[in-house]
Amino acid sequence: MKKRFGVSLSEGTTQDLNAVASKLGCNRSAIVEKAVELYLTELKHASEEHTCLGVMIITKKSSNVPIENVYEEFKDVISGYTHYHVRNTCVDVVLTAGSSSRILELRKNLEGCGCLVKYVILH
Numbered sequence: 001m002k003k004r005f006g007v008s009l010s011e012g013t014t015q016d017l018n019a020v021a022s023k024l025g026c027n028r029s030a031i032v033e034k035a036v037e038l039y040l041t042e043l044k045h046a047s048e049e050h051t052c053l054g055v056m057i058i059t060k061k062s063s064n065v066p067i068e069n070v071y072e073e074f075k076d077v078i079s080g081y082t083h084y085h086v087r088n089t090c091v092d093v094v095l096t097a098g099s100s101s102r103i104l105e106l107r108k109n110l111e112g113c114g115c116l117v118k119y120v121i122l123h
């Protein structure tokens with residue numbers, strides 16, 4: 001059952017929402033509901049210790065960044081990784097599984113090495 005309540009959005013966000021809804025041919029409520037679900041998942045994810053499954057996409061500015069040492073330190077939560085070179089940029093894709101706080105610590109370590117890290121939650 002759906003609940004209805006009023007939400008105020010900025011003019012810019014409203015324009016973006018209208019444009020995307022029109023382009024995708026779906027209604028605004030469906031987009032807002034999915035966006036709220038995703039955001040709530042991220043908020044809950046960061047605040048509750050749990051067994052986590054996800055993929056880290058790591059972009060390194062230089063191949064001299066010694067992140068293999070970080071991988072070794074966090075092998076308890078790294079199931080495996082692959083390494084790519086794309087237009088003079090190193091990209092690692094790391095499958096993580098285990099303690100969410102350890103995975104968060106891994107992310108902070110990688111960011112501390114100057115890496116750009118995007119984490120995709122798979123559970």
Ligand SMILES: [Zn+2]
Nearest residue numbers: 045052053100
């Ligand atoms: Zn998680």
